[in-house]
Amino acid sequence: MSLRFITRFAHYDAKTVQEATSLLSKYGDKGKPIAGGTALMDILKKKYLPTPEAIVNLKTIPGLDQVMEEGGALKIGALTKLTDLAESSIVKSKFPVIAETVKMISTPQLRNMGTVGGNLCQQVRCWYYNKPDFYCYRKGGPVCYQPGGDNRYGAIMEQKVCNAVIPSDLAVTFTALGATLKVEGPDGSRDVPIKDFYVTLGNILKPNEIVTWITIPEAPSKARFRKFKVRKSWDFAVASAAVATTSKGTVAALGGVAPVVVSGTPDEVSAALDKATPLSMNKYKIQIAKTMLKEAMA
Amino acid sequence: MVETKKEYTWENKPAGQKYVGVRNSWNPDAVGVVTGSMRYVHDMSMPNMLYGRMKTSTVAHARIKSIDTSAAKAMPGVAAVLTADDIPDVRMFGDEPVVARGKVMYYMEPIALVAAETPEIAEAALEKIKVEYEELPVGLDIEAMASANPPVVLHTPKLLKSRFYDERPNLINATIGIHGDVEKGFAEADAIVEGKWDVKRFTHMTAGPNCAITWIDPNDGRLNCMEETQSIFQVHYPVAAAVANLPMSKVRFRCPRKIAGAYGNRSYVHAASRALWLTLKTGRPVKLMFTRDETTQITSRPRWRFYFKVGCKKDGTLTAGKFTVYNANGGYGRFGAGIVRNAIFQFSGNWRFPNFRYDSFAAYTNETPMQNLHTFAHQEVCFAVNQAMDMLAEKIGMDKYKFKRMNLLVNDEVNILNEIVRSGAAEALDLAAQHIGWDKPKAPGTGPWKRGRAIDVGNVYINPLVEKPLAYVRLNANPGCDIFGSVHDLGTQINATVAFIAAETLKIPPENCVVTDLDTDHTTFTGSAYANQQAFVAGTCVMKACQDALRKLFEKAAPELGANPEDLDTKDGMIFVKGKPENALPWAKFMLGTTPFIWGMGEAWFPLDAENINTMKTEGKWRRLNLLYMFAATAVEVLVNEETGDVKIEKFVNVSDTRPINVWACDQQMEMAQNYLGAGLYTEMIQDQSNGAYLNTTHLENKWPSALDVPGPSNAVVDHAPSPGMMQPYGIPEPWPDVWGVYGGGKGISEATIVNCQSVIANAIADAIGVRFYEAPIEPRKILQALGKA
């Protein structure tokens, strides 16, 4: 039996994207989509964010868990399980960097349940934010606890008001690969380049919008993902780097160093690291990020 | 499973020993644990049961101005809301109340208790309880808090008395140990090393959080408690009765067959002490489950600071040592007074010091009260001592293994506490050196990876506060037996070990030997599951009880077999005259009708020097404070990446000086010790500097290494260098009959296996990159900082 008790909420199994987004609209900012639930359940149990009034299950929408190739581009349904993504034959043969990335994420059990959309949309893992007792800036409160607290895993660049780091590993690789996300709401859909998707305090989704597809425009001629974990078997990144070369050039992306994915040409990213603004305890992350970048470029 | 390198040699093993000292993976609980059918307290429930929860403090130190429980009490479905005003003022271990009384001393200290019809209502009720605090300064500075003028005083009046310096307001204990003349010893030294070491907090992360069910038995009106415990008779039962303000005859305490992880956490009555008041007030069964956060914030190993100065001659002979210990004990005492006293045993067990001075201080601080955790401080002490020994060896240019080897006490030597030590430390160290290939130069590193190795040696002691333990065994006709004794299986497979001992003695299959569950109504006292004593203490009693039962059985059978009882033997439930198995009679023939069972009783005697343990010096006729010391030598080879601070463990060697009874279980303990390498690498409780709260309370953030993070079977070697166990109490006829313990397996194993795991990482990293670390754990962050890369 669970040791944490979940507050009551309404639960809907959406059958179509339309149904999901209109249910979410009905509840305003008090509704939440759920995919694998591996991240959302943690919130419902620990209650560091208010429990939504309604939870809309996306897993019951048919067709969103597919991985396919369309004219050289890779299309990934947002409800694809991480394990299925890594095992897809197209991914393995033409986009092996994606499979490499997935294997670095959490544990086999979580990868069997967690989805691509959930991975991209998960909340930050700042340990102040993840506790109900700390009403920090990201929750609407007046302060950020990291600068005056234990910030060994905090951001080293582009902090602005929040020093948490983006936790998603897939976001890093997808950024290097130039992915576009299909965002659908009750009023239709839009395509958002992944580098415009993330903002300091989260992402650009409105409460009634969901991610349905991720498109990678072309297979890279060369791509690598490197991630540094303190505990090797399972851990979030202290820093990670993805570098991909396509017909449009080479893009480097860094994870675990800022609230958003930091990207650009390898030279730009490298220069950004030289100008990093670490907190009191985490200067070491610059060195690790540089090493990851170097290894990803090798 | 790692194959041990050599077959055990059993000099005094009787021929044909079948279960004891034999590698046998049988374990009566294995299927239940692996399939999930084993029921822990968390899995249990009772009809009409209420759910308990605790309202806990959000600040580290405050006067409680008011607690308003009216809104919570008014909620439908809430059966009781209790604060200190509703509960008699009984203090656990002298100072800790069940819920805060007037003041809170640490973040998440329980303040009020709620019982409700559903867990959801209980949780909602917590939010309705309003607590007004007047915040007080938070005292966390480890040395300042132990001083005569601390920044803040926690308990007035002071409830615990310190042996020395009692006038210091936060001090709960101080000990002083003096042997020889340290100043003279340092004057004689050719080389001296000095350092200050800090070890961070660290917690048990038991698979199951603390949980209890309490109820009143309608048949006899007694208060019943069910909680997983590693010390049912020495802690849980008496403390629960005291907290409940009831005579022990009105309380019954039980524990399920298997405990969901302990490592020290279950030495304290965390859950039942609170649940029982909800039961006493409502008359209904109450289940109180801690959340993971509550479990971690309420129990953890204390923070330590050590100062160590040690000197030696050019030839390596130690001349003097001076060790000072500070323990940031947390808001209440718990076992803090004992832990700062017992830390000296690392020196008395291991090292030949002609001159030695030991000072230790445990002081209140505004953080989680200390909880004993695997080795009762010795892993932490070793972090300082093994490093200092390596530093001293480096300084005089001597091989580290040789330096340690020559300064180890050997068998029958008298130590700094005037004990006569029985030790296999030197032999264990030799074996570890062989297995790691110490005599060969280490392979070079590659690129940024630098290679390092280290070999460390340490001890833990068995000092069970158990003088005359006693077990019963009840033989049945099947043939089989039921075993009655306080055997606590924390996952150590002691249920199997005890069954093997019974099976070996009775010569029946272990499957037929049932270790009965812990229940104060029928369990006898054979010690507790702390200080590695269970196989040794309970095992001895069970062996003797089986021998006693067999003696009675043979007395009954002798006339029918026309022989003297002492000429009889048994095997597989048949009794026969020795050497004539063809004329055998079954046990069943003598366990029928009026005598369905035969009972045996086994009593052991472990003379204890209870008087001198506090002064830490044997005097008069006593020549031992501890029953025994057990030793382990641990060696590792690591690769350290100078670009990322990453540490990879390439090889792990662990050698004990125990002779295993349950070989399978012992080797698993020796192997699983690898998980404690995390204490050297990156596992710690990260504390907020302003209020001592733990920030990383989940399995994810707490970073215990998993099986995938350590060398694993193919790169680990475990071995044993058996040495005699018990030390000789002076004035008792020599040789002490139980010197080899039960079936020659005279020593425990559990804690010794991990004692070096923190220091050996530090020493190996230092060997690889030439930098010393004085603070554990040594994460990549610290390595990069030390290398000037951060």
Ligand SMILES: Cc1cc2nc3c(=O)[nH]c(=O)nc-3n(C[C@H](O)[C@H](O)[C@H](O)COP(=O)(O)OP(=O)(O)OC[C@H]3O[C@@H](n4cnc5c(N)ncnc54)[C@H](O)[C@@H]3O)c2cc1C
């Ligand atoms: C112990 C642990 C370790 C982890 N380690 C790593 C790691 O190393 N690297 C890493 O990258 N991740 C890691 N994760 C995150 C893990 O990968 C995610 O939990 C998982 O991918 C989330 O997927 P899900 O489908 O379960 O999401 P859910 O829990 O269902 O949802 C997560 C969030 O995303 C929202 N959401 C879900 N789907 C959509 C959608 N289609 N459109 C819009 N919003 C959506 C939900 O509302 C919710 O807020 C870890 C998680 C855990 C619990």
Ligand code: SF4
């Ligand atoms: S880093 Fe961000 S999430 Fe963490 S405490 Fe600061 S504002 Fe909150």
